[in-house]
Amino acid sequence: MPFVQSPPELGNQYTSDRALRSYLARALPADVRAGIEPELTAMGELAGGELYRFQLADRRNEPVLTQWDAWGNRVDRIEVSPLWREAERIAAGQGLVAIAYERRHGQYSRVHQFALAYLFTPSSDLYSCPLAMTDGAARALIEAGNRALIERAVPRLTSRDPREFWTSGQWMTEASGGSDVGLTETVARRENGGWRLYGRKWFTSASTSQMALTLARPEGNPAGGKGLALFYVETRDAQGRPNRILVNRLKDKLGTRKVPTAELTLDGAPAELVAGTADGVKNIAPMLNVTRTWNAVAACALARRGLALARDYAGKRVAFGAPLAEKPLHADTLAGLEAEIQGALHLAFFVVELMGREEAGRAGAEQKSLLRLLTPVAKLLTGRQVVHILSEVIESFGGAGYVEDTGLPLLLRDAQVLPIWEGTTNVLSLETLRALEAVGGLAVLKREIGILLRGVREPDLVRISAQVERAVEQAESWLSAAKGDALEAGARRFAMTLGRAVELALLAHHAQWSLEEEKERHTLAAARRFGAHGVNLTADMNADDSRRLAGDRSNG
């Protein structure tokens, strides 16, 4: 018999996730944790078992667009894959959006929701994408305070009944600009007492949604972002026909191939204003804050899935006389990934906690400022971390990692979207600078880091605390010296430095707690390793060098 390698397998994705369980043990009161643990255990079992097997079997199925019926009617029907149909049923039934609005556990409801979403996401081929937008739409409608739209849409967006449940799209990007949405060309016209939208949306994921929030420029409004208004659109009319919305084609994408990302023409689509005839970018911001948080949690979740598979494989694959897990260098490679994942997890869930506190009316001004500042930071940093981690995960399988029917390449391809949509790394780095201005500088972050590090006693953690504080001070002095182009050119490394400093501070805080309460040195090891990877990226920034190295079109 020739040699046959046993494939990697997954166990219960909750009970085997030491970092998540340890985090929840600290972050949640005991009664809340005990109350949600059965759901987490069941979701962990599903995600590592039946749903994972379904995902592997469903690998080749993709959404299919049918534009015409047999008789020449334009129907624009999109059939999603069997896995996605099941994912929708599970997501509604488990309340993956609803939990945040039912608020059974008060300020901890967001942690409850996102812990479940974290377990669910990697086995659903990013069904988290429509869920994120659905959650974001509910939040944006509630914040806009439009009674009629809240009554019509929010009960459906937050329903636990799969027959009632609606998802929402978020149609912002146009061919003219995804980052610079001020270039939006879609026009809103008053016709017969209502609004009609005319234009082309260039990337619309969740194109099977029943509704969407979108930006358009009411005729006569000025150019730029200020002149855009936020509109509510239902995608089908009462007879189930497309509501003057044409699906031109589905995108042929590197990854997220289960996500039906479409190009749409709005050909007089009936729409309703959400909140006034201008300030659409401002009014859609609550939606973006929610979707960016989902993005950060999805990044941690995909990274964790990759490492869980790599770990299992390392115990099975033998090279040079021993399983890879026993090879010091292979083990060291995986250890570095574990440290980065733990940092990402703590940052993403810190933002989740802040969001939950704010929504439950339990956040003071400082915490609101922190949320404003750390939402873009968490999205941009975790988005970059996950791509790096999953690239290493693929390599850790050798050639098998590059072969499609192992189901592994999918992880990396899907992860690559996380730094792009919901604001690219650069765009969110500039957003971080704006957020800093809005919250009055770094003082609030420094105070929070001080609080996190106050109880640290373990000598290595004391040293790590000094590293965090030094990195923030260096970033701050770079910020106060940088002007104009130099400020913009350094924004990404600055934002990453803040993010890495907060991740390390959270790791140190948790490590001290875990040493005392759990008698565990696992997070301590993660903090040490993460610190060794480095925090401060602002050293030696030189805008002239950047310009020289970036080159121009005449320079290959």
Ligand SMILES: Cc1cc2nc3c(=O)[nH]c(=O)nc-3n(C[C@H](O)[C@H](O)[C@H](O)COP(=O)(O)OP(=O)(O)OC[C@H]3O[C@@H](n4cnc5c(N)ncnc54)[C@H](O)[C@@H]3O)c2cc1C
């Ligand atoms: C799979 C997928 C699904 C998507 N789904 C949706 C969706 O449902 N709804 C939706 O609205 N959009 C969606 N998008 C679009 C996505 O949000 C945009 O692609 C993204 O915001 C970037 O916009 P762009 O493609 O126009 O790139 P551009 O804005 O042209 O950016 C190109 C590059 O320039 C950089 N850049 C831009 N401005 C600056 C600056 N000032 N300084 C430095 N660098 C800058 C960017 O970081 C980027 O690297 C989706 C995209 C993908 C890939």
